[in-house]
Amino acid sequence: ELKVEQNPLFLSMQEGKNYTIYCNYSTTSDRLYWYRQDPGKSLESLFVLLSNGAVKQEGRLMASLDTKARLSTLHITAAVHDLSATYFCAVEVSGSRLTFGEGTQLTVNP
Amino acid sequence: GAGVSQSPSNKVTEKGKDVELRCDPISGHTALYWYRQSLGQGLEFLIYFQGNSAPDKSGLPSDRFSAERTGGSVSTLTIQRTQQEDSAVYLCASSLAWLGGSTQYFGPGTRLTVL
Numbered sequence: 001e002l003k004v005e006q007n008p009l010f011l012s013m014q015e016g017k018n019y020t021i022y023c024n025y026s027t028t029s030d031r032l033y034w035y036r037q038d039p040g041k042s043l044e045s046l047f048v049l050l051s052n053g054a055v056k057q058e059g060r061l062m063a064s065l066d067t068k069a070r071l072s073t074l075h076i077t078a079a080v081h082d083l084s085a086t087y088f089c090a091v092e093v094s095g096s097r098l099t100f101g102e103g104t105q106l107t108v109n110p
Numbered sequence: 111g112a113g114v115s116q117s118p119s120n121k122v123t124e125k126g127k128d129v130e131l132r133c134d135p136i137s138g139h140t141a142l143y144w145y146r147q148s149l150g151q152g153l154e155f156l157i158y159f160q161g162n163s164a165p166d167k168s169g170l171p172s173d174r175f176s177a178e179r180t181g182g183s184v185s186t187l188t189i190q191r192t193q194q195e196d197s198a199v200y201l202c203a204s205s206l207a208w209l210g211g212s213t214q215y216f217g218p219g220t221r222l223t224v225l
Contacts, residue, residue: 031211042201043216050211098214100153
């Protein structure tokens with residue numbers, strides 16, 4: 001059974017600081033997704049990583065994928081309050097269904 | 111709007127009743143997925159439909175759960191004889207292709223509360 005683990009699960013950081021969220025998974029896959037969820041809202045797609053070594057950047061967020069290590073990272077640069085949300089990584093299985101991590105609840109404090 | 115839509119947004123029901131949840135995918139998307147999100151279990155896959163092929167029902171938690179997709183578009187998730195543990199947010203997603211590597215776009219969800 002595929003397991004997807006994120007850490008940390010809770011992250012409180014100050015504005016302007018950098019931090020990395022880690023996503024480890026237990027089986028071979030070269031397709032990994034990052035989503036953002038605001039309280040009471042649905043999931044918003046952030047990044048799609050489709051190959052080993054893939055790196056995607058959007059604003060203050062950068063995601064990367066190392067399929068050999070079965071690891072993806074979501075790096076936050078110079079955090080701002082608007083980034084406060086829960087971030088999920090999800091691994092694609094059998095070309096379709098997603099298996100999600102537990103989510104990382106990020107709070108950026110002024 | 112061109113996004114995935116779901117109805118109702120909220121549903122409160124009594125234990126033992128049946129409920130139907132509806133999903134309208136993005137036009138042209140051939141793949142449709144149902145997930146549920148609960149505090150105890152996180153985000154769980156339930157079922158997915160790919161074009162005219164038989165659906166993958168491997169995530170359905172019990173035989174009280176069923177889903178259909180009519181005309182390759184709208185989908186209905188039915189829960190019979192609801193139990194309190196069915197309380198969750200049910201999310202529908204669609205994607206352009208089922209071959210993989212295609213972003214799944216999520217709807218706003220239906221919050222189901224079973225009393």
